[in-house]
Amino acid sequence: MSSSLEFGSIFLTLKVASVATIVLLILGTPLAWWMSRMKSPLKVVLEALVALPLVLPPTVLGFYLLVFLSPKGAVTNFLSLFGFSGQLTFNFTGLVIGSVIYSLPFTVQPLVHAFSNIPTNLLDAAKTMRASFLDRFKTIVLPLSRNGFLVAATLSFAHTVGEFGVVLMVGGNIPGSTRVVSIDIYNYVESLEYDKAHTLSAILLLFAITVLILVYSMNRRIAMKEKSC
Amino acid sequence: MLEGNLKLQIGKFHLTTGDFSLPTTGITVLFGRSGAGKSTLLRALAGLEPKTIGLLKFNETLWQNEDTCLVTEKRNIGFVFQDAALFPHMNVRENLEYALKRSIERTESVESMAMKIGMEHKLNQNVQSLSGGEIQRVAIGRALISKPKILCMDEPLSALDHQAKNEILLLIESLAKDSKIPIIYITHSPDVVERLADHVALIANGRVERVMTLKEALSQMDSPLFDEEGAVSVIEGRIGESDEHGLRNFGNDLINFKLTGLDSRTCEEQHRLRILARNVSIALDTPERMSILNHMRVTIVDISPKKNGRVIVLCKLADSQTLMSEITGYSLATLNLEVGMEVFALVKSVSLLGF
Numbered sequence: 051m052s053s054s055l056e057f058g059s060i061f062l063t064l065k066v067a068s069v070a071t072i073v074l075l076i077l078g079t080p081l082a083w084w085m086s087r088m089k090s091p092l093k094v095v096l097e098a099l100v101a102l103p104l105v106l107p108p109t110v111l112g113f114y115l116l117v118f119l120s121p122k123g124a125v126t127n128f129l130s131l132f133g134f135s136g137q138l139t140f141n142f143t144g145l146v147i148g149s150v151i152y153s154l155p156f157t158v159q160p161l162v163h164a165f166s167n168i169p170t171n172l173l174d175a176a177k178t179m180r181a182s183f184l185d186r187f188k189t190i191v192l193p194l195s196r197n198g199f200l201v202a203a204t205l206s207f208a209h210t211v212g213e214f215g216v217v218l219m220v221g222g223n224i225p226g227s228t229r230v231v232s233i234d235i236y237n238y239v240e241s242l243e244y245d246k247a248h249t250l251s252a253i254l255l256l257f258a259i260t261v262l263i264l265v266y267s268m269n270r271r272i273a274m275k276e277k278s279c
Numbered sequence: 280m281l282e283g284n285l286k287l288q289i290g291k292f293h294l295t296t297g298d299f300s301l302p303t304t305g306i307t308v309l310f311g312r313s314g315a316g317k318s319t320l321l322r323a324l325a326g327l328e329p330k331t332i333g334l335l336k337f338n339e340t341l342w343q344n345e346d347t348c349l350v351t352e353k354r355n356i357g358f359v360f361q362d363a364a365l366f367p368h369m370n371v372r373e374n375l376e377y378a379l380k381r382s383i384e385r386t387e388s389v390e391s392m393a394m395k396i397g398m399e400h401k402l403n404q405n406v407q408s409l410s411g412g413e414i415q416r417v418a419i420g421r422a423l424i425s426k427p428k429i430l431c432m433d434e435p436l437s438a439l440d441h442q443a444k445n446e447i448l449l450l451i452e453s454l455a456k457d458s459k460i461p462i463i464y465i466t467h468s469p470d471v472v473e474r475l476a477d478h479v480a481l482i483a484n485g486r487v488e489r490v491m492t493l494k495e496a497l498s499q500m501d502s503p504l505f506d507e508e509g510a511v512s513v514i515e516g517r518i519g520e521s522d523e524h525g526l527r528n529f530g531n532d533l534i535n536f537k538l539t540g541l542d543s544r545t546c547e548e549q550h551r552l553r554i555l556a557r558n559v560s561i562a563l564d565t566p567e568r569m570s571i572l573n574h575m576r577v578t579i580v581d582i583s584p585k586k587n588g589r590v591i592v593l594c595k596l597a598d599s600q601t602l603m604s605e606i607t608g609y610s611l612a613t614l615n616l617e618v619g620m621e622v623f624a625l626v627k628s629v630s631l632l633g634f
Contacts, residue, residue, distance in 0.1 A: 171364040174327050174360070180352045
């Protein structure tokens with residue numbers, strides 16, 4: 051195998067992780083806001099559902115996704131009602147869908163935590179000053195949960211980079227199209243190309259350590275800021 | 280008038296106000312024990328409790344009925360929260376600007392409001408570095424800068440020490456006078472009511488029991504405003520000049536008290552004197568040759584039933600203000616006191632509110 055393939059898989063991995071992170075932030079923000087303000091007992095159910103990918107084996111999750119997203123699956127059938135005729139598995143779209151669901155808790159949980167820490171009084175005060183919902187969100191919620199967003203984005207991105215099971219099930223192992231770094235490494239080990247597996251593993255290891263140090267230093271900054279209040 | 284009839288359930292607590300009508304002039308105090316529902320009522324009035332149902336009208340504007348509910352953003356109110364709720368990511372100036380930018384009427388500048396609240400030197404300071412009193416000053420300024428139609432204050436003094444409390448009370452008094460914005464103020468402490476209130480709304484078990492003037496509230500011998508210190512009279516008057524002994528006169532054309540321990544400040548405004556009923560004795564003859572400075576002719580208008588061997592005698596001063604005296608049932612019997620009698624009230628000690 052040529053060395054250009056290695057970088058192809060790295061590039062693909064970064065692309066999937068970037069797109070998935072953006073989608074996660076767009077979907078996760080309203081979901082997390084809703085959950086953070088929820089008082090109904092249903093909140094527990096929702097929390098459990100969001101946390102599911104943390105405990106479920108990725109292969110199980112991938113398997114169900116494959117069933118629902120396959121050309122004859124429920125989701126594809128439903129979308130075809132609206133004139134959708136594309137494919138949701140074994141391509142980039144499949145990878146992103148799988149990653150979004152798999153990394154959902156890593157976006158939603160830090161955001162729920164950040165949102166819950168914003169005192170309701172601040173938002174009520176802004177209401178009495180005629181600030182609309184979007185205005186309040188932009189001027190109070192976003193600045194006060196900035197660190198939560200940083201943690202959510204970093205963790206979601208990193209977690210997507212590191213996934214294996216879901217990607218393999220939904221995306222398959224198509225070189226240049228769905229073969230991400232983690233699958234690449236698996237293939238190299240299978241074919242006993244340890245030196246290449248070493249290189250890629252070392253890059254991922256370095257990446258993971260950097261990200262974690264970043265996240266923990268951000269957490270420390272938040273904690274210190276909260277203490278000084 | 281801020282009138283209506285509201286219902287709201289939060290957990291096990293029920294707010295069932297009954298028909299109420301709060302005056303929208305001067306300061307109306309919502310008074311009641313902790314847990315009586317004062318804060319919940321105030322939040323419901325402000326539209327901050329979305330599950331509130333019922334009717335609510337502010338002067339002639341409908342705020343809420345079965346079909347519609349005007350959101351808080353459109354009620355044009357100011358609200359000072361117990362914990363001030365300053366935005367922690369903004370400095371003092373930005374907090375004031377936040378309210379100003381979004382208000383309909385932008386006649387006041389941030390600088391002039393800062394002067395009024397005594398924060399002109401700290402405009403660029405982070406709100407987290409302010410003292411408790413300063414935090415409440417900014418909260419009050421922020422609520423007033425948008426020229427609201429009504430100002431709601433939810434126990435803004437509860438986290439403050441004595442000194443800061445007094446300063447904020449002075450600020451509220453002067454702002455209320457200057458701005459003419461009606462204020463609805465929550466407290467559970469009778470001395471704040473006696474000092475600030477024009478009207479008192481008694482709140483108990485989630486109901487608005489009664490709305491009355493401060494005078495009416497204090498003229499009841501079993502007023503809920505009376506705490507463990509017993510019955511209290513509040514006398515209004517002006518502070519006069521000092522005499523050659525350093526005593527200052529207080530009162531009006533018809534009544535006069537002599538006050539000690541005041542500095543030489545001059546002041547034009549009406550002030551309130553707080554007198555505990557247990558510090559007022561009664562004599563049948565003109566008292567002479569004694570150390571008590573303040574004694575005056577009064578008429579007995581009511582006598583309470585005996586309680587723990589003591590009675591409250593309700594007296595009228597020459598200018599019709601009410602003064603209460605707490606004496607023993609034994610004295611009542613020996614002096615043969617009856618309603619309608621003219622007697623002398625001996626006032627042992629007074630305290631001036633908010634000077």
